[in-house]
Amino acid sequence: MQLETDYLVVGAGASGMAFVDALIEHSDADVIMVDRRHKPGGHWHDAYPFVRLHQPAAAYGVSSTMLGGDRIDTAGVNAGMYELSSASEICSYFSEVMDRVLLPSGQVRFMGMSEYREVAPGDHRVVSLLTGEEVQVKVRKRLVDATYIEPEIPATRRPPYEVEAGVLVVPPNDLVNLGSAAAGFTVLGAGKTAMDVCTWLLEHGVDPNAITWVRSRDVWSVNREWTQPLDLVHTQVRYGGTWMRAAAESSSGAEMALRLEEAGLFLRLDQDVPPTAYRGATISPAEVEGLRSIRNVVRAGRVRRVARGRMDFENGQHVDQPLDQVYVDCTATGLRTIEPRPVFESGRITLQYVTPGFACLSAATLGVVEAVLDDDAVKEHLSLPVVYTGHIDDLMSFTSTYLESASRRNGVPEVRTWSQQTRLNPVRGLGERLDDPRVVAAMQESKKWKDAALENLARRTAVAV
Incomplete structure (x- = not known):
C-alpha cells in the first residue's frame, strides 16, 4: 500500500499540532500526521496526573482553538493569574483539535498507533504498532520531525542511578497510587518536576519535615506573575522591558540573573545558595513560600546509588536515610539540551x-514561515534555534x-501580522490595551533599553548571521 502527501509530520504532540494547525491555515497543503500514541497530545499522555501547564492556558496549544476559558484563578498557588490547564485537559484539547479542526479541514490525515521508519533516504514508511502493516508514503515536499525537542520525563525512562532491591523508587505518576502511608518522602531532582512534587506533597498534608529534597544544583525560575496575558498583559510587557534593561547592563549571564532577581522577575528557593541553572520554568511566589518550608535539602551532587538507609553520591559522599522512605525520581531533564540543526533543509523540517x-x-x-515564504535560505535566516x-x-x-x-521575522509583513494576532503570543491582548498606563510605561521602558x-x-x- 502507498500513500502520497505534501508533508509527513512525525509526532502529534504540542509542536506537531501547532505546526500543522498554522500550516493549513495559511496554505492548501495536504498533511499526514504519524504518532506512536493512540491520540494526539505527545508527552502529556505520560505526564504525572497532577502536573499543570507552567504558562497560562490562554497562550498554549494551537492558534485556531482556545484552551480553557481565559479565566483567572481565585484559589491555590496560582491565585490571581490566568488558569493553568491540567494534563488531562490538555490531552482532551488536542483530541478535540484533531477531531474538530484538523481532520474536518480535509487537509489532514492522522495515523495513530503507528511508527515512522526511514528505510533509505526518501523512502518513508509507516508501520502499525497493532497489525504490523507497513505503508509507504511518498512525500512531495517535506518530512517534518516534530519529536526533536520532545521533553524527557521520569515516567518514560529508568532512573540513571543504581537502586538496591527492596527500595521503593517511583516516578511522580505513581504517587497517586500509593497503597499506604510512607515513613517519609525523598525527592530527587532540582527542576520544576521536583518543585511540583514537593508542592503537591505539601498541599496534601505531608509535614515538610518528612520530606528530604536532593538538589544537585539550584535553579533560577521566572516569577509567573510577570507572564500574564489579556487583562494582565502589562505584566508581560514589563517582563520584556526588565529583561532588556538587564541585558543592557550586564557583563555575564550570572550578573544578568542577579539583576532580574533584584527586579523581582527571577526567583530562587534559597537566598544563601546562588543558582547556576536556568531552563525557563515559571513558578509563583506562593509556591516558593511553600517550598522554602522544606528544610532538609541535600546538596551532595548527583546520586549514584539508593540503598536501604542511605544514599551514595558520585563524589564519594553518602547520606544516611530513615528506613522505608518513598524515593520520587524527578531527575529527568525535562526540557532537553539539544544540538541545534538547520530547521529548514531540502525535504525536511526539524x-x-x-x-x-x-x-x-x-x-x-x-508553520507560517513555511507556508508564506518560498526560499529555504530566507526561512532559515528567520529561524535561529534557541537552545536551552x-x-x-x-x-x-x-x-x-x-x-x-x-527582529528578522518582524521584517516579514505576513509573519509579523500573524504574530501580532495569534492567541499563542504571550502578549496576547496588548493591542486592545495600548491606552492602559501600565502598558504605556512598560513599553516605554522596553524601548528605552532596546538599543x-x-x-x-x-x-x-x-550570533550567526
Whole structure:
C-alpha cells in the first residue's frame, strides 16, 4: 500500500499540532500526521496526573482553538493569574483539535498507533504498532520531525542511578497510587518536576519535615506573575522591558540573573545558595513560600546509588536515610539540551524552539514561515534555534539569538501580522490595551533599553548571521 502527501509530520504532540494547525491555515497543503500514541497530545499522555501547564492556558496549544476559558484563578498557588490547564485537559484539547479542526479541514490525515521508519533516504514508511502493516508514503515536499525537542520525563525512562532491591523508587505518576502511608518522602531532582512534587506533597498534608529534597544544583525560575496575558498583559510587557534593561547592563549571564532577581522577575528557593541553572520554568511566589518550608535539602551532587538507609553520591559522599522512605525520581531533564540543526533543509523540517520557552508558538511560527515564504535560505535566516543549555552563563547568548531571530521575522509583513494576532503570543491582548498606563510605561521602558541591550549583547556574544 502507498500513500502520497505534501508533508509527513512525525509526532502529534504540542509542536506537531501547532505546526500543522498554522500550516493549513495559511496554505492548501495536504498533511499526514504519524504518532506512536493512540491520540494526539505527545508527552502529556505520560505526564504525572497532577502536573499543570507552567504558562497560562490562554497562550498554549494551537492558534485556531482556545484552551480553557481565559479565566483567572481565585484559589491555590496560582491565585490571581490566568488558569493553568491540567494534563488531562490538555490531552482532551488536542483530541478535540484533531477531531474538530484538523481532520474536518480535509487537509489532514492522522495515523495513530503507528511508527515512522526511514528505510533509505526518501523512502518513508509507516508501520502499525497493532497489525504490523507497513505503508509507504511518498512525500512531495517535506518530512517534518516534530519529536526533536520532545521533553524527557521520569515516567518514560529508568532512573540513571543504581537502586538496591527492596527500595521503593517511583516516578511522580505513581504517587497517586500509593497503597499506604510512607515513613517519609525523598525527592530527587532540582527542576520544576521536583518543585511540583514537593508542592503537591505539601498541599496534601505531608509535614515538610518528612520530606528530604536532593538538589544537585539550584535553579533560577521566572516569577509567573510577570507572564500574564489579556487583562494582565502589562505584566508581560514589563517582563520584556526588565529583561532588556538587564541585558543592557550586564557583563555575564550570572550578573544578568542577579539583576532580574533584584527586579523581582527571577526567583530562587534559597537566598544563601546562588543558582547556576536556568531552563525557563515559571513558578509563583506562593509556591516558593511553600517550598522554602522544606528544610532538609541535600546538596551532595548527583546520586549514584539508593540503598536501604542511605544514599551514595558520585563524589564519594553518602547520606544516611530513615528506613522505608518513598524515593520520587524527578531527575529527568525535562526540557532537553539539544544540538541545534538547520530547521529548514531540502525535504525536511526539524521543529525547534525559535521563541524561548514557548514550544507551541515556536512550532506555529515555523508553520507560517513555511507556508508564506518560498526560499529555504530566507526561512532559515528567520529561524535561529534557541537552545536551552541549562547553564546560567549562557543567558546572554540565549537572549541575543532570540532577539536577532525575532527582529528578522518582524521584517516579514505576513509573519509579523500573524504574530501580532495569534492567541499563542504571550502578549496576547496588548493591542486592545495600548491606552492602559501600565502598558504605556512598560513599553516605554522596553524601548528605552532596546538599543543598549542589542549593542551590549552583540559585544559580548556571537550570533550567526
